[in-house]
Amino acid sequence: MTKFIHQRFFKQFVQFTLTFVWVALFSSCIDNHYDIDKIDSTIGIGGDDFSLLGDNSTNEIPLEDIFDIENSRFVHVAEDGKYTLTGTNSAPFIMSTSIDPITISSSISREKEIVINLKDFSEKENNARPRKVRKEVTIERTIASLEYETDNVPEMINELSYLDTEATMHMRIEFNENVVQVLKKLAEVKITMPTFIDVGSVVFEGQPFSVDANNCITLTDIVPPAKGYAELDITLKGMDVKKKDANNYIIFEKGKRLYAKGEVVISGTVKLEDVNVFYLKEPYIFSALCKANLSDTKITGCIGKFDINYDRDMLGKLIINRYPYFLDDPDVRLNLYDPHVNLNFTNDLPIDGLVTGKLVATDRFGNHFASMDVPPFKMKGQGSGVISLRRIPAESNEDTVVVAIPTISDIIHILPCKVEMWDVKISNASTGWTKLKFGHEYSSTSHYELNNYLALAEGAQLVHNDTLKQMHDWVKDLRFKEIHENGKSRIDGYVQMDADVENKVPAYITVKANGLDLNGDSISTERLKFTVDKVVPPSLDGVTPTECHLTMVGMATDNDVFKILDQIKFHMIGSACDENGQNPVVGIPINAYKQTVRLKNIKIKKHGKIIGDYN
Numbered sequence: 001m002t003k004f005i006h007q008r009f010f011k012q013f014v015q016f017t018l019t020f021v022w023v024a025l026f027s028s029c030i031d032n033h034y035d036i037d038k039i040d041s042t043i044g045i046g047g048d049d050f051s052l053l054g055d056n057s058t059n060e061i062p063l064e065d066i067f068d069i070e071n072s073r074f075v076h077v078a079e080d081g082k083y084t085l086t087g088t089n090s091a092p093f094i095m096s097t098s099i100d101p102i103t104i105s106s107s108i109s110r111e112k113e114i115v116i117n118l119k120d121f122s123e124k125e126n127n128a129r130p131r132k133v134r135k136e137v138t139i140e141r142t143i144a145s146l147e148y149e150t151d152n153v154p155e156m157i158n159e160l161s162y163l164d165t166e167a168t169m170h171m172r173i174e175f176n177e178n179v180v181q182v183l184k185k186l187a188e189v190k191i192t193m194p195t196f197i198d199v200g201s202v203v204f205e206g207q208p209f210s211v212d213a214n215n216c217i218t219l220t221d222i223v224p225p226a227k228g229y230a231e232l233d234i235t236l237k238g239m240d241v242k243k244k245d246a247n248n249y250i251i252f253e254k255g256k257r258l259y260a261k262g263e264v265v266i267s268g269t270v271k272l273e274d275v276n277v278f279y280l281k282e283p284y285i286f287s288a289l290c291k292a293n294l295s296d297t298k299i300t301g302c303i304g305k306f307d308i309n310y311d312r313d314m315l316g317k318l319i320i321n322r323y324p325y326f327l328d329d330p331d332v333r334l335n336l337y338d339p340h341v342n343l344n345f346t347n348d349l350p351i352d353g354l355v356t357g358k359l360v361a362t363d364r365f366g367n368h369f370a371s372m373d374v375p376p377f378k379m380k381g382q383g384s385g386v387i388s389l390r391r392i393p394a395e396s397n398e399d400t401v402v403v404a405i406p407t408i409s410d411i412i413h414i415l416p417c418k419v420e421m422w423d424v425k426i427s428n429a430s431t432g433w434t435k436l437k438f439g440h441e442y443s444s445t446s447h448y449e450l451n452n453y454l455a456l457a458e459g460a461q462l463v464h465n466d467t468l469k470q471m472h473d474w475v476k477d478l479r480f481k482e483i484h485e486n487g488k489s490r491i492d493g494y495v496q497m498d499a500d501v502e503n504k505v506p507a508y509i510t511v512k513a514n515g516l517d518l519n520g521d522s523i524s525t526e527r528l529k530f531t532v533d534k535v536v537p538p539s540l541d542g543v544t545p546t547e548c549h550l551t552m553v554g555m556a557t558d559n560d561v562f563k564i565l566d567q568i569k570f571h572m573i574g575s576a577c578d579e580n581g582q583n584p585v586v587g588i589p590i591n592a593y594k595q596t597v598r599l600k601n602i603k604i605k606k607h608g609k610i611i612g613d614y615n
Helices: 007-024 177-182 408-412
Strands: 049-051 075-077 083-088 093-097 102-104 111-117 136-150 157-175 186-192 197-204 207-209 216-222 229-240 249-253 257-271 285-294 297-319 340-347 353-362 368-379 383-390 400-404 418-429 434-437 442-453 461-468 478-480 482-485 488-491 494-503 508-516 528-532 546-556 567-575 596-607 610-613
Touching: 083 297, 093 297, 102 136, 111 136, 136 157, 136 285, 157 177, 177 285, 197 216, 207 216, 297 340, 297 353, 297 442, 353 408, 368 383, 368 400, 368 408, 508 528
Parallel strands: 383 400
Antiparallel strands: 049 596, 075 083, 083 442, 093 442, 102 297, 111 285, 136 257, 157 229, 157 285, 157 297, 186 216, 186 257, 197 207, 197 229, 249 257, 297 418, 297 434, 340 383, 340 442, 353 368, 353 418, 461 567, 478 610, 482 488, 494 546, 494 596, 508 567, 528 546
16 A cells, blocks of 8 residues: 655655765765754655755865875874875885995015214324314115005095005114214104105104104104114004105006005204214214014095995885775875975985986885886985975975976875885985095985875866665665656656855865665666766865855666665765866865865755555
8 A cells, every 4th residue: 555655754765865965065964954853744745846944054064074084194184284195114224335444565665774974073084183073964864665556446436635544653773882872862863754644643762743744753852772772653644645746656546556655764963062972983883773664554534536326226115005085996096286205314425426216106906007217316415304306396405405206296196005216326426525434334314205285286086985875774665656658657756956065175076976786786877866967166275165056866767776775875076177177276285174065055855756655
């Protein structure tokens, strides 16, 4: 038996139509200005027409009620409400390089005899005739010849200016017995080191001495020790390639050899008053034996110009996971207005690096879906900073180097699982003089970070899906009046919603809907069809609302479809461009708090009679 729908079913019908309207415009509960319980169930329910009473509107619905980020690690809401995309690598990526120390075996003459003739200090010649006595006698001798050579020269050194060294020279001067007896003291003794040698410290018989600007060590008033010898220790802290003369020089051949040659010269003055003339006897010849021992020389660093090249398969990765549901849809096109992929680095190598490589994006299934060359950029030496890979060019500053890549948004066009930089080449070419330590491991540490506001570019679209579920129990008996014509039947009725839409979202909003059966499969639009007459226009600045009138219609072609209808799935797309791909609204950050959608003057109308069979 057929009868007019009763109060409970009527309430469910109204709730169904309201929910349809509401979900279609991004939420799940409506701020009604009416009370369903006060609607008279007898007015036109079984008639040809039914209109919702009153003038009904919603509150402003913020995007935070629509785009639920849940526990997403990829999307956050900043304090000012802007949706922020974040991602980082799980661990810093470390690169290192070093130059091995160079040890050079020294070649040096081991012993050198210094002869002192004091004959001119005697007052008489052999025939006892008087003679003119000299007041002083000077000597000068080369006591050691230094020679270095190695072919272990790092290829990365282009030019060489200075070498840091670790080496010691030990000298022992042995006096013969006559010298000790006759000589009270030596007024002055000078030891001149090779021009290129940089002397660190000098210790003579336990006492420190200094080196003058001419690389000369001056010892004064030296008393020959009773033990018959004196010792001198010199540390060599470096070699200056630029300092040279005819007898002292360094030859550097890039990648081939390093050769150094120099002379150690001793000179001195013996004054008459410092000699015990009484003990002078023929042949008046005195000598001292100088023994020099130079340790192997370890080169621990240098000042030069370098070309240090790295070839690396990869320079770290950016991990992106836990997407919010509104980005995890096949229709999402995440074309961002100006994404920033920031490479944060610290680099203790004191040379700027020129870096090239390729960004590669990989989806969750391991497929590489985007690849792009990264223009060469500079990584600052001995410091830290940020390399910011962006779509929109911007000025670099002291801490941030901006690298513009017009296609960079492609790496998240499809949501990636990771973004990596492959085929990395780094050339640390110094144009000025740079100091490097040998044996020291220089390292560069980097990690990626995606951190910028969600703002759409041309072609971008976000998606919101919602579902009105478990409808079967209260629509399975729903019937519209059928009209039979020419042996065919059709439903004489449909549900229509009209509303004025106020939109502050900087996106064109398209609403689609379709029914699902008890198995969750789509119901053919030939049986159940939902249509929306237009696309909601965007706010042009994300603040000023636009308004339009919207009409939505739900229409079934047969009553049996209600027996299988269980869900209505709503698919809302927010696009940067209109339906023709024109008139883009781009570059405006999407805001969870300030950007809203509002429905005003909602009117729901049923056309045709609704009947129900409850026997």
